[in-house]
Amino acid sequence: MHSHYLELRAISQIEITEVDVINQVMQSLHQILVNQQGNIAISFPCYNVHRTLGGVIRLFGTEQELQKLKADIQQKSSISDYALLMPITTVPATIKGYLHLSRVNPKGxxxxxxxxxxxxxxxxxxxxxxxxxxxxxxxxHLQYPHLHLNSKSTGQKFILWLKQEKRPEPVQGTFNSYGLSQTATVPDF
Structure with missing residues (x-):
């Protein structure tokens, strides 16, 4: 289970919106998470504030996994230009419950x-x-916050719609290179 977390907080920019900052950070973060073993999970504590993902990205893992991730993030200047890297912290003992964040594929x-x-x-x-x-x-597409990303393999732009649901119990699982899982949950606090 995820014992620790690390937050990336969007730095206010004059030229671009908070939404664009989070898009940029997630684009770069995805490239780092590709090299992880499916252990790093993600959540957005400000999910659906003003129908966006908010300005905070919370990453979950063990302390060792997050130390390695933090070092990788610090080497990638594009992330540090757009987000503050907070200290790695232990997940609080008292939490509200659990969250499941998944991709939604809307039909057009x-x-x-x-x-x-x-x-x-x-x-x-x-x-x-x-x-x-x-x-x-x-x-x-009107219901869920989303990210605008570019595929490095195909060069195409795409939208990653994200649905967050509360869950009563924790569920173990692996996470993809966006920090999402088909089944696994993360602590909500």
Whole structure:
């Protein structure tokens, strides 16, 4: 379980918004987390404040994992230009509960067109089906805060929509190179 945490706090910039600062920090942080063993988790303590992820990134792991991560972050000037690196701290004994942060893949117009073509061929496409799909898929992107990132492998820009849910019990698991997990939780405090 995660015994310690490390916070990155956005430094106010005259030229760019806090949202853009967090996007920049996460872009660089992702490149560092690729080299981790799936042990570093992430949360955003200010999640959904003004419908954003807020200006704080909280990273969880063991003290040794976070020491290595902190050293890697300190070598990457692009992060230190945009965020204050706080001291590694023990997770408080009293917490509110647990959080699960996951990626949401909203469907867009192209997915609707593909569904229409497929369901029309099956004879199942109706105006009611279309309305239900638009209602279900059209509102996802409005509900969740997100990051604007660039893929280093493909060069494409993409949006990483993040959904945070409260959980009553801790769940163990591994984390990807964005600090997210399909099942695992992090402490909420």
């Amino acid at each position: 117009q192209s997915a609707l067109r593909r569904a229409e073509k497929r369901l029309t061929a099956q004879g199942k496409w109706t105006p009611e089906v279309k309305n239900k799909m638009v209602e279900k898929w059209g509102s996802v």
